[in-house]
Amino acid sequence: MIILCSYFLYCLSGPCCDPLAPGAGPLGGGAPGAEDDEEESEEGAPLPVFSGPGTRRYPQAIIVGVKKGGTRALLEFLRIHPEVRALGAEPHFFDRGYEKGLDWYRSLMPRTLDGQITMEKTPSYFVTKDAPKRIYNMSRETKLIVVVRNPVTRAISDYTQTLSKSPTLPSFQALAFKNTSTGLIDTSWSAIRIGIYAKHLDNWLQYFPLSKFLFVSGERLVSDPAGEMGRVQDFLGLKRVITDKHFYFNETKGFPCLKKPEGSSRPRCLGKSKGRPHPRISDHVIRRLQEFYRPFNLKFYQMTGQDFGWDV
Numbered sequence: 001m002i003i004l005c006s007y008f009l010y011c012l013s014g015p016c017c018d019p020l021a022p023g024a025g026p027l028g029g030g031a032p033g034a035e036d037d038e039e040e041s042e043e044g045a046p047l048p049v050f051s052g053p054g055t056r057r058y059p060q061a062i063i064v065g066v067k068k069g070g071t072r073a074l075l076e077f078l079r080i081h082p083e084v085r086a087l088g089a090e091p092h093f094f095d096r097g098y099e100k101g102l103d104w105y106r107s108l109m110p111r112t113l114d115g116q117i118t119m120e121k122t123p124s125y126f127v128t129k130d131a132p133k134r135i136y137n138m139s140r141e142t143k144l145i146v147v148v149r150n151p152v153t154r155a156i157s158d159y160t161q162t163l164s165k166s167p168t169l170p171s172f173q174a175l176a177f178k179n180t181s182t183g184l185i186d187t188s189w190s191a192i193r194i195g196i197y198a199k200h201l202d203n204w205l206q207y208f209p210l211s212k213f214l215f216v217s218g219e220r221l222v223s224d225p226a227g228e229m230g231r232v233q234d235f236l237g238l239k240r241v242i243t244d245k246h247f248y249f250n251e252t253k254g255f256p257c258l259k260k261p262e263g264s265s266r267p268r269c270l271g272k273s274k275g276r277p278h279p280r281i282s283d284h285v286i287r288r289l290q291e292f293y294r295p296f297n298l299k300f301y302q303m304t305g306q307d308f309g310w311d312v
């Protein structure tokens with residue numbers, strides 16, 4: 001009986017009430033057993049058992065992209081805000097699970113009290129043709145956050161992740177070029193295609209005005225997490241609760257981590273699948289890719305009114 005009561009109290013305090021909340025352990029643990037974010041699809045997940053206070057709502061804000069931009073860090077930083085309740089795992093509803101219906105989608109969301117914001121993140125939405133229309137049909141008021149990172153580094157990060165699962169993968173160079181001697185880039189390779197941000201944004205702007213977007217710099221999220229989180233909180237209409245007091249730079253990890261929260265035994269960094277060492281890519285490949293992305297980047301700076309500094 002004592003054990004049962006303790007378990008119930010533990011559930012009340014969070015983790016087991018929401019099967020999609022990240023597990024204990026490293027920040028951003030995601031769904032149990034999932035190492036990488038994109039594997040955190042919760043298709044067929046059981047519905048939460050505990051009926052606590054609050055209401056399950058559609059997310060008012062979604063981190064829609066981009067893959068390997070720093071989306072997990074952003075979500076986990078946001079989750080320390082008392083007015084934010086976010087799904088830990090990626091639901092992949094607007095790209096892979098749309099036929100399950102909006103009621104199913106809402107049933108995945110954590111409960112919120114009045115004034116709290118419901119959020120989720122699925123970075124593949126940004127490059128999904130039908131995602132803007134589908135999100136618009138859910139609510140045209142949805143706030144959209146896109147974490148962008150130098151598309152060349154992003155492509156290498158994407159490749160590094162695939163390589164970690166498929167060690168016999170051809171080299172980055174072999175996949176990036178259609179023709180090595182002419183330097184023709186293979187835009188059908190998703191690692192390349194995802195980084196053509198201007199093209200994807202064009203699709204979103206058919207449905208949402210620019211005012212519904214916040215573009216977060218993946219680079220600044222690492223070099224100045226508190227500054228970038230200030231912009232995010234303003235965009236979401238939240239009080240600036242997350243400040244530089246919450247972060248420290250972990251030299252071993254090479255990234256900012258969250259300081260030890262009160263009552264917790266250790267500080268929280270993202271897990272091993274974040275910050276993997278990238279393979280060395282030759283300078284001429286990098287230069288060619290920079291050259292390839294340049295016009296698309298400039299277009300993206302123009303569209304967003306922000307210079308991300310990738311083309312200096």
Ligand SMILES: Nc1ncnc2c1ncn2[C@@H]1O[C@H](COP(=O)(O)OS(=O)(=O)O)[C@@H](OP(=O)(O)O)[C@H]1O
Pocket residue numbers: 036037038066067068069070071072073123156157158160218221222255256257269270273274275276
């Ligand atoms: N604080 C902190 N800690 C660890 N990693 C951080 C952090 N901030 C940003 N990043 C960068 O996030 C990159 C992974 O991006 P995502 O979380 O969007 O990846 S995923 O698409 O969800 O798989 C990841 O890319 P890689 O370094 O290539 O692994 C990191 O560079």
